[in-house]
Amino acid sequence: MRGLLATMLVPLAIVAGAAVLRVADPPVLESLRLLFYDALQRLSPRPWNDPGVRIVDIDDESLARIGQWPWPRTVVAALTGKIAERGAAAVAFDIVFAEPDRTSPNAVLPLWAGAAERPELLALERDLPDHDRVLAETLAETPSVLGIAPAAGATREVPRKWGLAYGGPDPRPYLQTYPGAIANLPELERAAKGIGNFGTGVERDGVVRRVPLFVRIRNGGADPSREIYPSLVAEILRVAQNAPIHRLTSAGASGEFAFGEETGLVSARIGQLPVPTDKAGRLWLYDTGPRPARFIPAWRVLSGELPDDALDGALVFVGTSAAGLKDLRATPLNPIAAGVEIHAQLAEQVLEGTYLNRPDWAEGAELIALVVVCLVLAGLLALRRAKIGAAVLVAALVLWFGGAHWAFRAHGLLLDPVYGAATALLLYMTQTLIAFLGSENERRQVRGAFGRYLSPVLVERLARDPSKLALGGEMRPVTLMFMDIRGFTPISEQFDAHGLTSFLNRFLTEMTDAVLATGGTVDKYMGDAIMAFWNAPLDMPDHAKRACETALEMQARAAAFDRKWTEEREAEGLKPVPVKIGIGLNTDICCVGNMGAQQRFDYSAIGDGVNLASRLEGQSKPYGVKVLVSEATRDAAGEGYRFVELDLLRVKGKTKPVKVFTLLDGAPDSQFEAWRAIHDAAIAAYRAQDWDGALGGFARARAAMPGPMDGFYAAMEARMAELRADPPGAHWNGVYVAHEK
Numbered sequence: 001m002r003g004l005l006a007t008m009l010v011p012l013a014i015v016a017g018a019a020v021l022r023v024a025d026p027p028v029l030e031s032l033r034l035l036f037y038d039a040l041q042r043l044s045p046r047p048w049n050d051p052g053v054r055i056v057d058i059d060d061e062s063l064a065r066i067g068q069w070p071w072p073r074t075v076v077a078a079l080t081g082k083i084a085e086r087g088a089a090a091v092a093f094d095i096v097f098a099e100p101d102r103t104s105p106n107a108v109l110p111l112w113a114g115a116a117e118r119p120e121l122l123a124l125e126r127d128l129p130d131h132d133r134v135l136a137e138t139l140a141e142t143p144s145v146l147g148i149a150p151a152a153g154a155t156r157e158v159p160r161k162w163g164l165a166y167g168g169p170d171p172r173p174y175l176q177t178y179p180g181a182i183a184n185l186p187e188l189e190r191a192a193k194g195i196g197n198f199g200t201g202v203e204r205d206g207v208v209r210r211v212p213l214f215v216r217i218r219n220g221g222a223d224p225s226r227e228i229y230p231s232l233v234a235e236i237l238r239v240a241q242n243a244p245i246h247r248l249t250s251a252g253a254s255g256e257f258a259f260g261e262e263t264g265l266v267s268a269r270i271g272q273l274p275v276p277t278d279k280a281g282r283l284w285l286y287d288t289g290p291r292p293a294r295f296i297p298a299w300r301v302l303s304g305e306l307p308d309d310a311l312d313g314a315l316v317f318v319g320t321s322a323a324g325l326k327d328l329r330a331t332p333l334n335p336i337a338a339g340v341e342i343h344a345q346l347a348e349q350v351l352e353g354t355y356l357n358r359p360d361w362a363e364g365a366e367l368i369a370l371v372v373v374c375l376v377l378a379g380l381l382a383l384r385r386a387k388i389g390a391a392v393l394v395a396a397l398v399l400w401f402g403g404a405h406w407a408f409r410a411h412g413l414l415l416d417p418v419y420g421a422a423t424a425l426l427l428y429m430t431q432t433l434i435a436f437l438g439s440e441n442e443r444r445q446v447r448g449a450f451g452r453y454l455s456p457v458l459v460e461r462l463a464r465d466p467s468k469l470a471l472g473g474e475m476r477p478v479t480l481m482f483m484d485i486r487g488f489t490p491i492s493e494q495f496d497a498h499g500l501t502s503f504l505n506r507f508l509t510e511m512t513d514a515v516l517a518t519g520g521t522v523d524k525y526m527g528d529a530i531m532a533f534w535n536a537p538l539d540m541p542d543h544a545k546r547a548c549e550t551a552l553e554m555q556a557r558a559a560a561f562d563r564k565w566t567e568e569r570e571a572e573g574l575k576p577v578p579v580k581i582g583i584g585l586n587t588d589i590c591c592v593g594n595m596g597a598q599q600r601f602d603y604s605a606i607g608d609g610v611n612l613a614s615r616l617e618g619q620s621k622p623y624g625v626k627v628l629v630s631e632a633t634r635d636a637a638g639e640g641y642r643f644v645e646l647d648l649l650r651v652k653g654k655t656k657p658v659k660v661f662t663l664l665d666g667a668p669d670s671q672f673e674a675w676r677a678i679h680d681a682a683i684a685a686y687r688a689q690d691w692d693g694a695l696g697g698f699a700r701a702r703a704a705m706p707g708p709m710d711g712f713y714a715a716m717e718a719r720m721a722e723l724r725a726d727p728p729g730a731h732w733n734g735v736y737v738a739h740e741k
Contacts, residue, residue: 473593584617624711
């Protein structure tokens with residue numbers, strides 16, 4: 001009995017803790033719910049039935065054809081007039097016209113030098129129309145709605161174009177509240193038929209899911225009821241119906257069941273259209289994803305290319321999808337949706353009567369399901385009925401997730417199975433996890449799982465301390481190597497899949513032996529390439545020297561492999577393709593440790609130094625050398641190696657140049673030092689744009705030591721021919737920018 005009680009304590013603690021956490025509902029749980037709701041929308045997006053909502057889009061092509069934004073208000077007026085001429089029921093602007101038009105004659109003429117002394121110019125100013133007045137006159141003649149933007153600071157009161165009625169308790173405490181709003185010019189506001197807030201209500205993760213139909217703006221008005229403002233969507237629907245007021249209904253109003261509590265808004269009525277809302281007056285976005293047919297480029301409207309009935313009876317939003325105007329938002333189905341498209345989608349939902357809803361009873365039902373399922377599981381686990389418990393768990397998961405998906409598709413309900421399922425899984429797995437803690441079997445599993453692709457030293461270290469398998473890493477200096485076979489495609493074309501695998505296994509075994517012989521760790525194999533590093537997991541003060549020794553050994557092994565492979569191919573009567581390698585070396589401080597996910601991870605190194613090492617390997621071929629070494633590795637390796645400076649190189653993806661070297665076989669001697677002096681002088685002449693001096697120096701260096709540097713000198717000669725034809729100018733600092741990886 002005591003053992004049974006002890007076995008029940010952990011599951012009961014988990015259930016109790018999970019229930020308390022669910023009632024508290026911290027932001028992280030809400031974020032998880034929202035991600036699941038996004039998944040439901042991706043599985044079953046809202047069908048697009050084209051209820052007649054259009055977006056006149058100020059897109060990149062319209063900007064290219066008409067000019068940069070902002071356009072003169074006369075152009076906006078012409079655009080508005082042409083939309084109305086095509087029969088639009090209402091037109092709303094996802095734009096704020098907060099400042100006077102700077103292209104208007106009364107703004108431009110005073111800027112002209114000597115205008116004050118030119119009476120004919122002053123007369124011209126009086127005769128020419130004010131652009132803002134032209135737009136105001138057009139707005140007054142059309143069913144137009146202007147937009148306002150919520151602002152952090154208090155601003156002037158925006159005139160109300162609508163009436164407001166509400167039933168039940170005051171809804172203002174539940175609405176999103178702002179100190180003020182960025183408004184339009186008063187002349188334009190007086191002319192428009194409606195004014196609406198176009199804030200989209202972004203969630204914590206930057207995704208738009210719930211958009212307020214009504215907000216509270218503390219704009220200093222004397223009448224508190226004037227603090228409630230409709231959205232752009234609510235206003236375009238009201239204006240299109242020629243309705244005078246918006247009606248809001250709060251929980252506790254007549255006919256609304258609220259158990260005597262004031263819990264905020266439950267619905268709104270815009271003209272003849274009822275709209276369910278959450279308690280904060282928000283409408284859930286039911287996303288269709290991108291629909292190009294919604295968009296009509298603004299230039300097509302202005303050019304008159306649209307059919308006469310293209311906008312007949314449509315609700316038209318004017319906004320922008322141009323990336324440079326920065327009105328892009330993330331939605332459940334589109335990470336870069338135009339902000340105006342969100343308003344259009346909400347208007348479609350209201351016209352179609354298609355909504356998403358998270359009912360008031362959802363939280364209670366989810367909590368009850370969690371407690372019941374978890375208590376049943378806890379009892380079965382305590383009685384050691386693991387198989388029956390597994391069946392119950394699987395059934396619960398199927399019912400939870402399947403039921404949530406069905407409720408979403410059939411009724412638009414948003415139910416959350418994730419938290420309950422996660423709790424049940426945690427409960428079921430707890431006993432298994434405890435049983436494995438500290439067991440000897442864990443060490444055997446480590447050796448068996450990792451011994452095939454990690455160095456023996458690392459495997460033994462992990463076996464002694466399995467906690468090292470946890471995700472994470474440490475910052476430490478390492479020397480990194482990337483090695484790749486040159487011209488691998490012609491080699492691979494000579495084999496079928498089995499033969500290519502055999503070839504790679506033979507070759508990579510040779511290269512891996514060279515790495516492990518100096519204590520290096522093979523990070524990963526990437527086709528015909530190897531990434532390796534030194535100074536992790538064990539400390540190696542001479543890690544740069546070890547990497548250089550390995551690079552030289554790899555060249556020797558690759559040459560021997562090439563000779564043997566050539567002999568084998570010729571014996572078979574086949575034409576061999578030379579096997580050559582390129583190597584990149586860099587030393588830097590990187591994060592080294594177990595990287596990946598909890599389910600699968602590798603011991604690896606990450607950091608900017610890794611990227612540079614990879615780029616150096618890729619650049620070894622254009623430079624005509626076998627090894628390309630960064631200055632950091634050259635300095636860390638110290639004396640005893642034949643390093644030769646090549647260039648100041650800025651690799652692709654980097655902003656700062658690095659000094660690069662090659663590593664030649666053998667130890668420095670007097671003859672090498674004399675040759676290197678000639679080479680360095682030629683490099684200095686090149687950087688001074690002394691092309692003749694550089695060419696002569698390279699020729700002398702090539703004659704003094706023919707062979708290993710011929711490819712580099714040929715590459716530099718070709719480069720200087722280009723520089724002669726197109727001189728870099730006096731500001732040139734000698735840096736070569738690589739355009740390829």
